[in-house]
Amino acid sequence: PPAECGACVHQSFVRLSRSFHWLLVVGSFDSSALLVLAATAKTSSCMHRTAARCLTTLARGMIDLRRGHPPTAELPHAALAKACAAAATDLTSNAEAGLAIQYGAPRGCASHLDTLQRWLERRYGSMVRRDGLFTTNGASHGLELCAAALTAPGDEVVMEAPTYFLAAQVFRDHGLSIRSAPVDAGGLDVDALERALRAGTSRPKALYVVPRHGNPSGASLDKDRRAKLAALAREFGFYVFADDVYHLLDWSSAPLRRLLEYDAAYASGESAGGGDSSDPAAAAGGDTAALAIPDDARVVSISSFSKVLAPGLRLGWIEAAPSIVAAVARRGYVVSGGGCAPFTEQIVARVLESGDADTHLDAMRRRCRSRCDALLGALDDAADVLRPLCRPTGGFFVWVEILVEGVTAARLRDACAEDVAFLVGDACDCDGLPIGDVAPACLDRHLRLCFAMLDENELVEGVARIARRARELR
Ligand SMILES: Cc1ncc(COP(=O)(O)O)c(C=O)c1O
Known part of the structure; x- marks a missing residue:
């Protein structure tokens, strides 16, 4: 990207990073090439350093268990496009519908x-x-x-x-x-x-x-x-x-x-x-x-x-x-x-x-169930260091306790920073006084993992990485 103009560099980078990501996804661009690019970018301006960090992350295959969004690729694009087109047609074809x-x-x-x-x-x-x-x-x-x-x-x-x-x-x-x-x-x-x-x-x-x-x-x-x-x-x-x-x-x-x-x-x-x-x-x-x-x-x-x-x-x-x-x-x-x-x-x-909403919701439930099962299975394999609060049968999240003495979620997050991300428990605190004679919640030894966004292999690998780092901190 041209170095003179920050905004321009940023836009170029956004375009480039999308292509890199796509190439990585289709498997035609290998991660060592990305690391070389990252190293080159690192020597340059601030914007390039940001690019370098992103490229390093892409190259290492960052597994991000933080965000609770439905996966973009799995949103009901076709169903909504069809409904939008019908609603748009109605606007001109029918005087009543103009009321919309x-x-x-x-x-x-x-x-x-x-x-x-x-x-x-x-x-x-x-x-x-x-x-x-x-x-x-x-x-x-x-x-x-x-x-x-x-x-x-x-x-x-x-x-x-x-x-x-x-x-x-x-x-x-x-x-x-x-x-x-x-x-x-x-x-x-x-x-x-x-x-x-x-x-x-x-x-x-x-x-x-x-x-x-x-x-x-x-x-x-x-x-x-x-x-x-x-x-x-x-x-x-x-x-x-x-x-x-x-x-x-x-x-x-x-x-x-x-x-x-x-x-x-x-x-x-x-x-x-x-x-x-x-x-x-x-x-x-x-x-x-x-x-x-x-x-x-x-x-x-x-x-x-x-x-x-x-x-x-x-x-x-x-x-x-x-x-x-x-x-x-x-x-x-x-x-x-x-x-x-x-x-x-x-x-x-x-x-x-x-009926498109039913089709979509049923497919989402099937996918989320399979992902949740994969995540819980991986947590079973990490039972020496990580323990889920419960085994959800719905939703997007599993709340997990770190079993390693003295290891907080923040410390584990830092140890994992290169290739796996999760939400630290403290982030889920409402910062309110406890209602009565109960001890204040101790959230700093917990993680929130979202299973909705990733496929089963990524979830299993993500948990394995977290567990590995937790054992290293033992
Ligand atoms: C428990 C809960 N409530 C509300 C929301 C936000 O919902 P909406 O997008 O409908 O505002 C979220 C999104 O993550 C959520 O997890």
């Missing part, structure tokens, strides 16, 4: 919400209340809206430790005071929460939890904890922001009802303990009226198409009691903006109706 690019209804486009309700009922295998749905720009936006509508600055919000760390910033933006509750292999420790609530050492306005296939824990709340948490929310008057983004990305043999349904069951006096298995066949047959979400439900299900379709769509939904949906829909910017994503709703409704 007009301001929309604050809660979301009616036809999309109808389609979403039907699709969710079939996938969840249980009732979804149509007047409880609200279109968002994804789960992060759902959290933002709930924090804005249901909390006030100074209120306490309880988060898991470890938690989906980016949610903590959303709560801080709203001036909430963050407290942390412990997590074990069964997810949020609801007994510890109950002790703190009864002792009065925690008085939350809201509690944020990933009830199914947690990020980063991989853990799921069982039905007893769900029922108890919903009951505590009612008794102590706090909202539960249930982040359900991984709920449908599940391959367990015993699917769980989402937390919201335990709230409904509690309110209607139905025993939440009875029959937890969701039955999509029964739902498809119309047997969906078993539960009704009461108007004063405390649990809000916050979900998204980011993990099950594509994150760039920025489309998600809130499912909650109509009173909560109404509070969210009254937010000034929702009213002023006329709905969050009217045109994207038209596109996604087509993907849901055509």
